[in-house]
Amino acid sequence: xxxxxxxxxxxxxxxxxxxxxxxxxxxxxxxxxxxxxxxxxxxxxxxxxxxxxxxxxxxxxxxxxxxxxxxxxxxxxxxxxxxxxxxxxxxx
Numbered sequence: 001x002x003x004x005x006x007x008x009x010x011x012x013x014x015x016x017x018x019x020x021x022x023x024x025x026x027x028x029x030x031x032x033x034x035x036x037x038x039x040x041x042x043x044x045x046x047x048x049x050x051x052x053x054x055x056x057x058x059x060x061x062x063x064x065x066x067x068x069x070x071x072x073x074x075x076x077x078x079x080x081x082x083x084x085x086x087x088x089x090x091x092x
C-alpha cells in the first residue's frame with residue numbers, strides 16, 4: 001500500500017513510502033519528513049488497537065503519524081469543501 005505525500009499546518013511535508021501489512025496484525029510504515037530545517041527518515045509499527053482503528057482510512061495514518069511526532073502539527077486537507085485541490089506554498 002502506498003499513500004501520497006501530505007503537508008501539515010506547521011509547514012512540514014511528509015512522504016509515506018509503501019506500507020507493509022501483516023494482515024490482521026500490523027502495518028509497518030516508513031516515511032520521510034521534511035521540515036524547514038531538517039529531513040528525517042522515520043519508521044513506525046501500527047499494531048493492536050491502532051491497527052484495528054485504521055481500517056481503510058488513510059487519514060487515520062496521517063493523524064497517527066502527527067500524534068507520534070508532535071512537532072509536525074496536524075495534517076491539512078488536500079481539497080477544500082468543494083473538492084478543489086488546495087495549493088500550498090512550498091517550504092522555504
